[in-house]
Amino acid sequence: MNYYKNIFKSIKVQLICCICFLTTVPLLVVCIMEYYSGKSAIEQRVVEQLTSIADLKKNELSSWLEERLTDTSIIARNKVLAAAATSLLQQRRRFESVEQLISSEAGRINYIRILDNLHILKQFYKHYNIISIIDGANGEVVISTYPNIIGKTLHSFDDYIDILQKKDVAVKDIYTSELTGQNYMTYFCPVCMTDTVTLESSDIIIGIILLDVNVKNSIEPLIRNWPGMGDTGETLLVRRSGEDIVYLNDLRHKQGAALKFTSAIHSTSDIPSVLSSDGKEGIKESMDYRNTKVLSAY
Incomplete structure (x- = not known):
């Protein structure tokens, strides 16, 4: 025991211990500083990457939504479709049901022609899952690319009419459809009463064109499929x-x-x-x- 005490009393040993302390402590300090510096740099890169991804997503989603509004505006300006829809809606009001309208010769011809046009629009504008025209007087779905909802009444149609009194095209935020039970974002525009010969239109809204976007098939894949x-x-x-x-x-x-x-x-x-x-x-x-x-x- 005394031997070890004598060793530590040695100037040589004390000098070695002092040198070790003086070299180890600065090295330890440098290592700690490097660790926190590296950690801070990594955290900063993660923040920058996350911010970049968020900005890109917001910009792409905003662009996508604006493109759908542009699509709806183009459809709203289609005078031929508006005239045909005006004729169909006026015909519908002379029958007790859509089925009776389709059973009539004149009604069937006009109905099939408009339905073909809606399917063409649906193929061209691939983001829309369902395109329908509803009666502006009672909210009945008169014609649609989705047969199961034809003849059903959209009870919230007054909300669409109120909005279209102020703007030409609009969008209904993500909601659960009362007609299909699916989650949609719906773009819509008015069918203003249009003369079938002159194609001149008035300000009277006789119907509404609904363009339904299924959220699960369009928006969710858009925001989900991102690297990083x-x-x-x-x-x-x-x-x-x-x-x-x-x-x-x-x-x-x-x-x-x-x-x-x-x-x-x-x-x-x-x-x-x-x-x-x-x-x-x-x-x-x-x-x-x-x-x-x-x-x-x-």
């Missing part, structure tokens, strides 16, 4: 409804969530979704709808 998302990354579409946040698309970790899964604004841990629903943009480290810690760009 990894095994856990996902994109959320949200909307504020009163005091709740409504998730508009199916979630990666919660299937069947679209329009069914909601979170109360004042109790949810998903702060980025709350901020996004208010139109704010940024990047934030917080909890998501699963109470899992994530880095979110909104």
Whole structure:
């Protein structure tokens, strides 16, 4: 024991220990600084990448939505279609049902011709799953590329009429269709009463053209198929409804969530979704709808 005490009393040993301390501590400090510097650089790259992906997604989705509005505007300016639709809707009002209209010779010819035109439009504008024309007087689906809804009444048609009194084309945000039970985003434009000979139109809205976009087949693949998302990354579409946040698309970790899964604004841990629903943009480290810690760009 005394031997070891004598060793540490040796000036040589003390000098070696001092040198080791003086060289090790700065090296340790440098290593720690390098670690945090590297960590900060990696975090910055992740933030930049996430922000870039978010901006690209927002821009592409905005462009896609604007393109659909342009499509709808082109269809709205089709005077030949408007004249044919005017004639069909006027014919429909002379019969008790759409079936009786189709059974008549004159009605059947006009009906088939317009239906063929709607199918051509559907093939050309591939993003639309269903194209229909409803009666502006009662909301009845008079003609559609989806036969199962023909003759059914759209009870919310007054909302479409009210909007079209102010603008030529419009879009109804993601909702569950009362006619099909599917989630759609619907673009729509008026059928203004148009003379079949002169093609002159008035301001009287006799019908409405509905262009239904199935969210699952169009918008969700658009926002889902992006590089760099990894095994856990996902994109959320949200909307504020009163005091709740409504998730508009199916979630990666919660299937069947679209329009069914909601979170109360004042109790949810998903702060980025709350901020996004208010139109704010940024990047934030917080909890998501699963109470899992994530880095979110909104």
